[in-house]
Amino acid sequence: MCKHVLNAQVAIRAPCCRKWYDCAECHADASDHNLRKTNEMVFACKKCKKVFRKDMSDFDDSDxxxxxxxxxxxxxxxxxxMAIGVEGEDARVNSGLIKDDRVKGAHDPSRSIFGGSDLDHRLG
Incomplete structure (x- = not known):
């Protein structure tokens, strides 16, 4: 299943390595070489599972x-x-979802490990 084209209807056979891929990007992800360009492409239909060739130099709407x-x-x-969504109300109306209430009183010197009389008492 192709992660680049979600509705891919055919697989392609790479003319360079003769391996099957869902799209050219899948070939680029899996191979250490570039996809070779050719006039004749080999496809495998994902509906009937049959293989067929198309001449890309003379390609029209019927093809x-x-x-x-x-x-x-x-x-x-x-x-x-890519989709990013936030569940809840609009943050411009109600910012309760984005406030962090856990840090109330964070600058209280008695809660710090680096100051206050308690540290001086332990060291002294």
Whole structure:
């Protein structure tokens, strides 16, 4: 399963190493060499599991479909999107979620290990 293109409809066989990958980025992640460019690509349809070749130098709209099952494999890619969300109210209205109330009175000298009469008493 491809982590770069979530709705990949075909796998590609890399012409350089003849291994199967879901996309060119998957080849780049797994290989120590660049993907070799070629005019003829070998695909494996993920719907019918059959392999077919396409001439990329003479590629038109009718070539966007698997010749075995008519699966449309040239589609807009869905890629993972980073999303960060905060559960709760808007922080501009109620900042209770982002306040840290654990540090009240942090500058109290009696709570410090580096000062106060208690340290002088132990050393003296």
């Amino acid at each position: 966007e479909y698997c010749p075995h099952c008519d699966n449309h494999f040239i589609i807009d890619a869905k890629t993972p999107q």
